[in-house]
Amino acid sequence: MVDNIWTDFAQSYDAICSQLNCYRRMVDKILRDTQGCETVIDAGCGTGLVSQALVSRGLSVVGFDNNPGMLALALRKQAARPVEERRRWTVLEGDVRSFPPGVPALADAVVLNNVLFYVREPEEVLRESLAHLRPGGRLISAGPRKRPDLQKVMTKSIEEWQAEGRWDEALQATTAYHVDLTRRLVTDPNEMVTFFEPEALVETLRRLGFSRLIAADNDDYYGENYYVCMAR
Numbered sequence: 024m025v026d027n028i029w030t031d032f033a034q035s036y037d038a039i040c041s042q043l044n045c046y047r048r049m050v051d052k053i054l055r056d057t058q059g060c061e062t063v064i065d066a067g068c069g070t071g072l073v074s075q076a077l078v079s080r081g082l083s084v085v086g087f088d089n090n091p092g093m094l095a096l097a098l099r100k101q102a103a104r105p106v107e108e109r110r111r112w113t114v115l116e117g118d119v120r121s122f123p124p125g126v127p128a129l130a131d132a133v134v135l136n137n138v139l140f141y142v143r144e145p146e147e148v149l150r151e152s153l154a155h156l157r158p159g160g161r162l163i164s165a166g167p168r169k170r171p172d173l174q175k176v177m178t179k180s181i182e183e184w185q186a187e188g189r190w191d192e193a194l195q196a197t198t199a200y201h202v203d204l205t206r207r208l209v210t211d212p213n214e215m216v217t218f219f220e221p222e223a224l225v226e227t228l229r230r231l232g233f234s235r236l237i238a239a240d241n242d243d244y245y246g247e248n249y250y251v252c253m254a255r
């Protein structure tokens with residue numbers, strides 16, 4: 024287990040991402056591109072927000088992360104689900120550079136949502152993902168194209184919340200706390216280390232053995248993030 028910035032971040036990450044429309048839109052794309060899948064590996068699952076959405080759609084998910092704070096929240100979410108969903112949702116400790124024992128050997132999909140930016144060896148993670156996919160299985164990776172413009176993301180999110188009548192005192196307090204922490208993450212050169220343009224990630228994935236492009240765009244987080252889905 025690794026005690027790092029995500030330990031402080033866990034509560035506020037979970038509280039804010041579950042409210043962010045840009046995060047919800049990204050999860051919708053993951054749900055779209057995992058239609059027809061049965062078994063999904065959620066690598067770097069964090070607090071389990073994506074895992075929970077997949078499990079609610081009827082998929083079986085094995086999620087893992089290496090941060091205790093994030094994992095504790097994922098385990099709490101998993102434990103709160105009805106028994107039938109709990110049976111389809113496993114939460115493990117593990118490193119994305121070398122998947123832990125207990126993840127499916129041949130999954131239908133591997134999701135790396137906002138994870139690669141934190142890893143200095145992204146190709147190790149992508150190779151490991153490929154090795155855990157059945158032929159035709161899908162990799163979905165989403166994350167920042169560059170050091171993100173936090174101000175832009177939060178300003179646009181607040182505009183959307185105001186338009187929806189959701190910008191209440193509780194959300195204002197959660198946002199203020201989260202923005203303070205996120206500024207640390209975004210400005211520390213050691214904290215966000217790997218960025219991709221979608222075209223560059225597609226090229227890397229082709230070189231590593233992925234063959235079929237399913238989706239690639241840079242729409243998420245108001246143009247700050249890439250989204251790529253490729254099949255092996």
Ligand SMILES: C[S@@+](CC[C@H](N)C(=O)[O-])C[C@H]1O[C@@H](n2cnc3c(N)ncnc32)[C@H](O)[C@@H]1O
Pocket residue numbers: 029040066067068069070071072073087088089090093117118119120135136137138141142
């Ligand atoms: C921005 S969060 C994303 C969490 C989740 N994928 C989501 O979509 O909400 C990044 C996560 O990656 C995890 N992480 C970073 N490096 C990791 C590694 N080497 N192995 C496992 N997890 C890692 C962090 O602990 C954190 O939970």
